[in-house]
Amino acid sequence: MLLYGVPLSPFVRKVIVSLKLLKINYELKPVIPFELPKDFDRLNPLRKIPVLVDGDLTIPDSTIICLYLNDQYGQQYELYPADPKLKAQALWFEEYADSRVMEVLGPPLFLERVVKQRFKKQPADEQKVEKTINQDIPPVLDYLESHVPVSDYVFDTFGIVEISLGSQFLNARYANYEIDPLRWPILAAYLERIWQEPLFKECMQVDEKLLSS
Incomplete structure (x- = not known):
């Protein structure tokens, strides 16, 4: 494969x-x-x-x-819930991560502060970054704060929702953006749980090597 x-x-x-x-x-x-x-x-x-x-x-x-x-x-482990209604919900969160979260964390943040600076040797447009941080990102965080769980994961076990959201927000962290834990405590704690998963730690070790090269 x-x-x-x-x-x-x-x-x-x-x-x-x-x-x-x-x-x-x-x-x-x-x-x-x-x-x-x-x-x-x-x-x-x-x-x-x-x-x-x-x-x-x-x-x-x-x-x-x-x-x-x-x-x-997925015979031994399922990324998505088997129940059709729960699977539909999981697909929605995955889509939200891949579309709206990506829109506010990708081009105007990760692209500016990581791709342009580290790999293209170009200055970041910090005016665009600050606008994104102050205006565009907060509504997304507000939505997620009201939908992610206080403990564990969205469907109890680690799955596609956590993988999708954790992947997007990890790139924001690489762009020196951290969620305010006082304003969005549930979301901040939820993401920290995701990043403590062994598989995410493995990915972060690989990323660290790429970003330091």
Whole structure:
């Protein structure tokens, strides 16, 4: 099984954690989002990572990949709840993480402070960053504060909701953004529980090496 992408991508990280949680062996094929090979269209015509290749099956998009992994290999551990109503809720939180959370933490924060500064050697647009921090991020945190649990995880066990949200907010931490635990105590504690999971710690060790190189 081949996974195309880079570990610092929150979408690739989502798949990596899912693969490890399901105890699936895989090989990571490094593909940088801003330097995609010319023939990458054959893997994903949208030219986005991650892409998973399992035998003769090629699957783009992290959500579709994780659903496939769960349905095909989730005999011992399930990423999504089996109950249709709970599964629908899990898919919603995953979508919220991949879309709205990504919108406020990705391009205007991680891209500015990490990708541009560390990898492109360009200055960050701190005016854009501050606007994002002061205006755009708080409503997202308010929503999540009212929906994540005070203890444990959304569906009791560690699953796709935690993997999705934890991956996005970890990149915000790399961009030197920390959630105010006084204003959003439930969310801040919830994310800390996620990052204490052994599989997330493994990912963070890999990230540390990439960010320090």
